[in-house]
Amino acid sequence: MADSQTNFAWATLLDVDPRQPGRLPLHERLAQALRAAIRSGRLATGAAVPPSRALAEELDCSRWVVTEAYGKLLAEGYLSARVGSATRVSWSPEVTSPRRQDAAGPTRTTVRYDLGPGLPDLRAFPRRRWSEAVHAVTGSAVRYDLGPPGRSGHPTLRRTVAEYLRRSRGADTVPGSVTVCAGITDGLFRTARALRAEGIVEVAVEDPGWARLRAAVTSAGLRVRPVPVDTDGLRVDVLSRHPTVRAVVVGAAHQFPTGAMLSPQRRAELVRWARSVDGYVIEDDYDSEFRYDRRPIGVVQGMDPRRVFLLGSVSKTLSPALGLGWLVAPSPLTRALREANVVAAPPPVLDQLALATFIDRGWYDTHLRAARRRFRTRRDLLVRELAAQLPAGRVAGTAAGLHILLHLPDGTDTARVVADAAAAGLRLADLDTYRSGRAGSPALVIGYGNVGDAEIAPAVALLRSTLRDAG
Template sequence: MVEAYDRLLRQGLLISQPGGAVRASSALHSTEPAAAGDAALPEPAVFALDLHPAGTPIGTLDRRAWGGALREVLRTATEAELASLDRAGLLSLREALVEQLSHSRGVVAVPEQVVVTSGVSDALRGLAPLLAQRGGRVAVEDPGFGLHRATLIGSGLDLVPVHADAGGIDVAGLEAHDDLAAVLVTPAHQMPLGVPLTPARRAALVDWSRRTGAWILEDDYDGELRYDRQGVRSLHGVAPDRVIYLGTTSKVLSPAIRVGWAVVPPELVEEVLAWRLPLGGAPSNLVQAGLAAFLRSGGFDRGVARLRRRCASHRAAIAAALTDALPDLEHVGVEAGLQIALRVPDIEPWRLIMAGLERGVQLFATDDGPDALLLIGYGAIEPAAAPRVAAVVAEIVAAGRASTRPH
């Protein structure tokens, strides 16, 4: 236990505070830049089991269909198209995306509003100068996705964490701020809590944005992945004048493709493109054209449908196994996405993270009041393995709980 604890402190995953208290830190949580030079190089981590919801490879890309789309492009695309230096990305892809996003996510836009990116993180980097010119303060969900926080901090922006709970970001917490350039939210599926933003808060968020002029950055990273209930439509669909919509292939196809998109209100298009470099930011034209062909052929929709089926069966298996192994723990955020949160009452999250690391298991936990929410990313857990994984999780919870009791 002590060894793992020391390692977490060395790696900056835990921070010890005056009086002996400890809190979780890490890139996952940080709202402050790490001071250069005060951290040892992190040890490369190899885990026996990775349940971290952000990192789980899902492996559902239909490689044959994707290969077919790329071959078609190599056969048919003109040299002029492949040599395009359009800062917004290939027109053929922007046209295909407008159609796709309109039917799958309720996004209403014209191709001139779409900027092709290398993913949500690239979009955030690309938007940073525009946000800096508006004062540079950006609200983020707390808890939220650490890599995006790091991207914003690395782009020179100041972050304002705003509490998120079972209803998504607490918009009342934004009301105190009228000087923000933007707020970054995950309205369809809060990362990491797994819940949608409530209708009342969606409306309040748009009102706040209209009143203060702050832009809403909608990270719709896995909006297609809902299982039991009707899909939550994008916020962009209800407030296209206030929302910069950000999407990605990373969840529904593969993080290896590195293509995403930003849908920008018309008044911002010129400014966004002015900051965008014609080379070096966007994914290769070959890949862009391949994605356009993949969308046109229906390969994307078929991939999403396959992923939904696969994840629904993974989810059913892991939920049942967790109920068997830990019958007293509530499941949170199970309707969507690729993770289940287990509510573990009255425990600090770092105790669970540490108990996991001691067993070679990477997982993520965050606090929700006095409780911890322990996140189980199940994208890569085959149903047959679910009981074994649940047994490991039960062991981690038991160890975390035991560590809270005096010896």
């Protein structure tokens, strides 16, 4: 900041009116206004004040007024000047005032080791390739691309996503059935609104499962019905016992947080159930690209595209900061889906075109192959460290995704463990926070997407220490 030649305080509001006479001379009033702006933080330490000639023109006063005010603040230590450089703010408060502390809120503990679920390796974001894609589409976009984005997404990305899902996920889709959205939660909210328009009032969700998916369903005005999950995925037999349920959200390829894969038999049962109740399956395909025991399996949507919605995004493969996802809908509901949330804006067009370019040039596939190798190695390292340092724990859900489950001995206070770990700078999650009912057997959800390989051993050592202190 201190060396930046562009950090000028041009737009700072100064309470000075040169045309209004006062008891103090104008240069004194300007000095007071600048001093107040500095002390309040509106002019931050290191910010460059405008050249005297430019500020004089802005305030419609003589340049002498500004140089006098600057000279006074230089003498008082609020400003510093250096030959050949801008005049900059040099004053900073030694102690933050109580009012500013309260406004900032409580101090948050720094995360030393991120073993929380839900994030990819943010260090490995393909910055160069992504910037090349952005540069390419910025130069090639026609003027029509720079207008308001279409409600269903740009045709180029819809075509690219349709082709990608057909070849990589076994989906039965065409560009017309794809809607570009901001991510899986956005897509689920739109789907729930469309289903409500179809007369559906209750949607089943997996238990345990993502709380934000339940929130997306309820915020659309539908009731939520939790359905248990076992080692073969969603219990379709339990689902069938609820006659008011005509839609279900399911993670078929990799259920969060248990890591279960919906078995072939359950997949067939689920499609038969949807047909029998004139209902729908909403398939959450959030991190299906990361499977380590076999090639990624196809989607349920390919079994019956008239009964299955398919939700996907790049939040777990590239970065959630991109805010790019897609929704494949049954053809009869595509129109209702796009009208379900008319105020929701699709992602920016240039970002959509950049993702299409990133996929079309093969960079997405290359990135995924490298990520799978990296995550497989990191998962193996984490499992070895847990076995060596926490032999009383039992690891599960290792076949896919970016997290595992660590089952702990009965009586372990996992809520306290997570809180104590967070205070020590270790981020992880309690399985109970994803359960909709009462607490179950103690287990931790440990992610390995956004942690370095060299950080795993000390992170597990910190977890071991936290568990020991928690008894």
